[in-house]
Amino acid sequence: MPKWKLVTEFSFSSAHYIKDYDGPCGRMHGHNYTVKMEATASELHTSEYCPHPVMVADFRTLRWAKRDVTKGGLDHCILNEVMPPEYETTAEMIAKYIYDKTKKILPTGVKLKVSVSETPNSWAEYEDD
Numbered sequence: 516m517p518k519w520k521l522v523t524e525f526s527f528s529s530a531h532y533i534k535d536y537d538g539p540c541g542r543m544h545g546h547n548y549t550v551k552m553e554a555t556a557s558e559l560h561t562s563e564y565c566p567h568p569v570m571v572a573d574f575r576t577l578r579w580a581k582r583d584v585t586k587g588g589l590d591h592c593i594l595n596e597v598m599p600p601e602y603e604t605t606a607e608m609i610a611k612y613i614y615d616k617t618k619k620i621l622p623t624g625v626k627l628k629v630s631v632s633e634t635p636n637s638w639a640e641y642e643d644d
């Protein structure tokens with residue numbers, strides 16, 4: 516089936532610690548997180564900002580997490596205070612948190628994959644088939 520694939524990448528800077536981690540990652544420290552989002556669909560949709568069905572998903576919608584925390588994003592915050600307690604602040608669970616929140620605001624039928632990196636050397640990816 517024909518389909519479109521969007522890829523968008525952005526970054527945000529925040530602090531975190533991993534609860535009960537035996538090592539430096541258990542102390543508060545910061546990262547310049549890089550997030551890559553891939554959205555796939557075989558139909559185009561309207562968006563919050565555009566009334567015409569011309570997009571898989573609006574890049575502005577996909578990129579919500581780069582906004583300042585006071586505007587609903589994850590930039591310049593303490594992730595442990597902003598993310599619900601069922602999500603630990605590992606790259607794995609930040610990816611799932613961004614995935615879960617984004618899925619709720621995307622049109623049905625859009626398949627999503629979220630990758631999160633804390634450092635240039637390590638990535639975590641999350642998708643749900």
Ligand SMILES: Nc1nc2c(c(=O)[nH]1)N=C([C@H](O)[C@H](O)COP(=O)(O)OP(=O)(O)OP(=O)(O)O)CN2
Nearest residue numbers: 533539540544604605606607633634635636637639
């Ligand atoms: N599977 C995971 N392992 C670790 C995570 C994680 O999110 N998922 N996170 C951490 C810590 O947050 C830590 O800040 C990152 O540790 P590390 O990769 O060792 O960071 P470095 O700055 O030392 O990275 P280098 O690029 O290797 O210098 C730990 N583990």
Ligand SMILES: [Zn+2]
Nearest residue numbers: 540544546633
């Ligand atoms: Zn860290």
